Amino acid sequence: MNLRYRRAIAPMLRAAAPRHSACQHCGWPWSRVVPRSVTYEERETSSSGIFFVCTDCWPLLTAAEAIKYACRTVLGYGPAGMRHTAWDQSTGVTAVLAVAKEMGASQVEESHLPL
Numbered sequence: 001m002n003l004r005y006r007r008a009i010a011p012m013l014r015a016a017a018p019r020h021s022a023c024q025h026c027g028w029p030w031s032r033v034v035p036r037s038v039t040y041e042e043r044e045t046s047s048s049g050i051f052f053v054c055t056d057c058w059p060l061l062t063a064a065e066a067i068k069y070a071c072r073t074v075l076g077y078g079p080a081g082m083r084h085t086a087w088d089q090s091t092g093v094t095a096v097l098a099v100a101k102e103m104g105a106s107q108v109e110e111s112h113l114p115l
Ligand SMILES: [Zn+2]
Pocket: 023, 024, 025, 026, 027, 028, 033, 053, 054, 055, 056, 057
């Protein structure tokens, strides 16, 4: 299903799932798509990840888009004005830098992030 169509019907899908947040690229609620997670911290028995788009949208993203969406996520903003709790700053920076690295934008530095 192409992105234009997915975005066109996203508001209806979100209205039907008002308690779910959504993919920041296509707008589909997490009840309808699978999130694509980026691991930013590995521990012995667990790990932590950040997700902001679905597995269908991930291959379509530019590095700039991925970093923009990751910043919005840690600042507490979702699509369509949905508001969530912001992350603590050092964890947010770590997560966004992990996204930049995975997107091949490893030259991004903490001082360049709007966090
Ligand atoms: Zn998506």
